[in-house]
Amino acid sequence: MDCHLNLTCGFKNGKSYVKDLYVTLPFRVVSVGQRKTDNKLYQMIMSSSPGILDGDHYHLDISLEKGTALQLQSQSYQRLFNMKDKALQEINVSMEDDTSFAYVPHPVVPHEDSNFKSEAKVHIGNNSQIVISEIITCGRKHYGEVFKLKRFQNLMEIYHNNKLIIKDNVLIQPDLIPIKSIGNLEQYTHQGTLIFYSTKDELKTGELIERILKDAEAHHEEMEIGISTMENNGFVVRGLGHGGEVMYNFFVHIQEILWALD
Template structure:
């Protein structure tokens, strides 16, 4: 089943707003930032479906017009159900100049025999920034479904001036690559990736990385966290752990730090 979500964030009189919105079942989008005073746009993506089903194809099309800021939020954990074939998700994000976009969704829970491929292609303008993440869990641990999925892939590409500046490809396929082997997740059951990329010139990349590393130190018993700096103004945060909620809250904390860098609106 093809499922569509399209949202355009506009900017007028110093405030970001929903300029256009189109959804099909099972999607629903609601505003969640009514009490915030920063004039940015906060939207939550909701679904009437219990999760992603065999044959589903999600199409997400997001556009930010100049000077707009949009933060998308998820409603709950995303379940990938048992599949005979596969399910797909394609996300397209177009960011004009002087924009800011953030999407830190809840963790993904792959059920036994699920097969899911997600691809995101992002075009970022000048003086802009993006914060985007994903967390993959081992599945329904209490049901004995520890990495019994068929395959999971999340491919992320970020372009600036039509040049590929960031590419991240996470693939989990337990039948081909033992998930607990050295160099993979080893003893851990949850893996998270958060990408931050900015085309602004005044970003203190090293200072932000130090702040994140210091914050991660308090979770040393529960998670292992590493940060890789990019040549440009950006970095990738990787986290390994045994629980999705702790990792998700840590990513939300990082999002809050980075989101406050955007003082345009």
């Protein structure tokens, strides 16, 4: 099934708002920040489907006009069901100048024989920032489905002034790459990636990284966190652990820190 979500966010009288919205089944978008007083926009993507099915092709197109701040949320864990072929997801985000976008969705749960590829392309404007993440679990561990998926790939590209700034490619294919080998997940069952990039001036990236690492120490028995800094204003957080909830909550915590910068 071809499934579409098109969301355009505008900025007027000092507030971000939904300027245009178009969805097809199974999507639905609802506002979740009615009690916020920061004049930013908070939207949640909901779905009437229990998960992504064989043959599904999701198209998500997000546009942020100048001055807009949008935090996009997910409804729940995203399940990838058993597939004979594959399912695809395309995310395109267009950010004009002076915008802020954050999307920290719930973890992905790949069922046995699932085959899924997600491609995300972000074009970021000047004086703007983005926070975006994904968490992949081993599957339904209590059903004995530990990395019994066929293939999972998440490809992320971020552009500024039509120049590729960041390219991140997460590929899990157990029949090709031994998942427990050295240099891969080894003894862990969950992997998370959070990317932060900013085109703002005088951003104190070092102080942000130190704070995140300090906060991560409280969860050192549940997950391992590493941070790679970029040449410009940005960094990538990698997480390894044995549960999705702890990692997801920590990524949300990082999002809150970075969201307050705008």
